Amino acid sequence: MDISGNREAVFEGNKGILEYNDSAIKINAGKYIVAFSGRNLRIRRLLLSALVLNSGVIRCLL
Amino acid sequence: MFVVRLLKWLTGYLKIVISGRFPERFVNLAARKGLNLWNMVNENNDIIVFAKRSDLNELYGIAEKTGNTLHILREYGLPELLGRYKCRCGLLAGLALSAGLYFFMSGFVWNITVKVPDSINEYEIRAVLRDCGVYEGMRSSSVNTDAIVDHICSTDSRISWMTINISGTDAEVCISPRLPKPEKALNDTQFSNIKSIADGTVTRVNVYKGTANVSPGDGIRKNQLLVSGLVEYNNGKTILTDAQARVFAKTHRSVSITIPKKTEKIKASDMTIKRDITIFGLTLPLSLSSGRNDSFTKQASRKDLTILEHRIPISISEEMWQGYKKEPAVLSRPQAEAILKNRLSLYEFFMLASADRARIMERRCTVADDGEGFTLKAEYDIEENVCTKTIVNTEINAAE
Numbered sequence: 001m002d003i004s005g006n007r008e009a010v011f012e013g014n015k016g017i018l019e020y021n022d023s024a025i026k027i028n029a030g031k032y033i034v035a036f037s038g039r040n041l042r043i044r045r046l047l048l049s050a051l052v053l054n055s056g057v058i059r060c061l062l
Numbered sequence: 063m064f065v066v067r068l069l070k071w072l073t074g075y076l077k078i079v080i081s082g083r084f085p086e087r088f089v090n091l092a093a094r095k096g097l098n099l100w101n102m103v104n105e106n107n108d109i110i111v112f113a114k115r116s117d118l119n120e121l122y123g124i125a126e127k128t129g130n131t132l133h134i135l136r137e138y139g140l141p142e143l144l145g146r147y148k149c150r151c152g153l154l155a156g157l158a159l160s161a162g163l164y165f166f167m168s169g170f171v172w173n174i175t176v177k178v179p180d181s182i183n184e185y186e187i188r189a190v191l192r193d194c195g196v197y198e199g200m201r202s203s204s205v206n207t208d209a210i211v212d213h214i215c216s217t218d219s220r221i222s223w224m225t226i227n228i229s230g231t232d233a234e235v236c237i238s239p240r241l242p243k244p245e246k247a248l249n250d251t252q253f254s255n256i257k258s259i260a261d262g263t264v265t266r267v268n269v270y271k272g273t274a275n276v277s278p279g280d281g282i283r284k285n286q287l288l289v290s291g292l293v294e295y296n297n298g299k300t301i302l303t304d305a306q307a308r309v310f311a312k313t314h315r316s317v318s319i320t321i322p323k324k325t326e327k328i329k330a331s332d333m334t335i336k337r338d339i340t341i342f343g344l345t346l347p348l349s350l351s352s353g354r355n356d357s358f359t360k361q362a363s364r365k366d367l368t369i370l371e372h373r374i375p376i377s378i379s380e381e382m383w384q385g386y387k388k389e390p391a392v393l394s395r396p397q398a399e400a401i402l403k404n405r406l407s408l409y410e411f412f413m414l415a416s417a418d419r420a421r422i423m424e425r426r427c428t429v430a431d432d433g434e435g436f437t438l439k440a441e442y443d444i445e446e447n448v449c450t451k452t453i454v455n456t457e458i459n460a461a462e
Binding site for chain 1: 085086089090092093094096099100101102103104105107109111
């Protein structure tokens with residue numbers, strides 16, 4: 001997982017999006033569930049096992 | 063990045079909205095199938111996302127499988143553009159035709175600019191260029207500019223240098239005039255005397271180099287030695303030099319001008335104006351009038367149309383043909399005197415121009431009527447520089 005500042009995050013090992021709304025996203029990462037919260041969350045790119053997130057401010061919870 | 067965007071635009075893409083109970087399931091399935099989704103946002107529990115147009119059928123299948131509904135909000139790219147204008151075949155045909163016409167017309171020269179010095183007439187050069195195959199509407203690839211330049215420079219002695227530059231649909235012709243050869247200057251090894259060119263009485267003598275043989279008040283004859291190039295010094299030494307002097311003398315000239323009483327008067331008759339328009343090298347007449355066969359003077363002018371100071375291949379040329387008629391007339395004495403006065407003025411102008419630093423000291427004129435015509439006799443006393451340089455041949459002297 002790469003986080004650039006508090007604006008962008010690149011997450012690899014995505015096994016599926018569990019929940020998605022404009023302020024939070026929960027991603028299934030196998031053993032863990034990774035949650036990102038922020039304002040106006042946007043999935044800029046969605047690939048088979050990776051996604052790129054954009055937001056006003058991003059916070060990550062494991 | 064630009065190439066990616068271009069490819070997306072060429073293949074087309076969609077903005078879709080997925081609504082239902084679990085739109086996340088739709089997104090997961092689409093990602094697992096390797097479908098490309100980007101710029102996904104959630105709005106009121108609906109997911110708005112961009113997808114490739116070619117993936118639409120698969121996306122519909124996934125939406126059906128996951129119990130979601132899929133709506134297309136907007137289409138982007140070339141397929142959408144073509145679909146929008148599918149019924150407007152004329153527009154597409156016009157676009158293709160104008161593009162084809164643009165490329166076809168780019169192969170021709172539509173604008174020829176001729177830059178000539180004042181001593182050479184532009185229209186004359188344009189006529190010569192047309193004869194050589196350089197005209198508005200010629201194919202730019204078919205012209206051999208070097209051969210044309212060589213031909214024109216070799217046939218027209220007034221031109222020393224010329225170039226034809228073709229750039230796109232513009233051709234620029236630049237001409238440089240041939241300058242006269244400079245007079246050969248005397249060098250230090252040449253020696254000369256100064257002789258008189260006319261009979262007269264010396265009024266002023268200005269000697270810069272040499273020995274004066276005349277002084278003011280002396281009478282001189284034509285070819286008389288005025289200033290000698292031989293200079294004797296007080297110590298007895300003698301040298302030859304290039305004599306330089308101005309010797310002014312009062313000379314006499316006379317002229318007689320005769321005009322007949324019965325003459326022909328030239329009167330201006332009607333004027334014919336002929337206009338033509340030239341569009342892309344094709345000349346079309348704008349008036350039905352043709353040229354004249356009687357005596358006439360022709361004045362031609364050409365107006366090139368420009369847009370934003372750039373000449374376009376449309377020009378309007380106008381020719382004014384002024385006709386003249388000759389009518390018999392008998393001159394009265396005042397009329398004859400006026401004509402003779404004009405001719406005498408011309409004579410004086412050329413006489414003074416041909417002489418060096420001349421001025422008229424006295425003029426005596428008489429007009430006589432001899433029955434058939436009028437004769438003007440004029441006598442002049444002129445002060446002028448009567449010097450002419452003659453080279454002394456030193457080789458003969460050396461041989462002696």
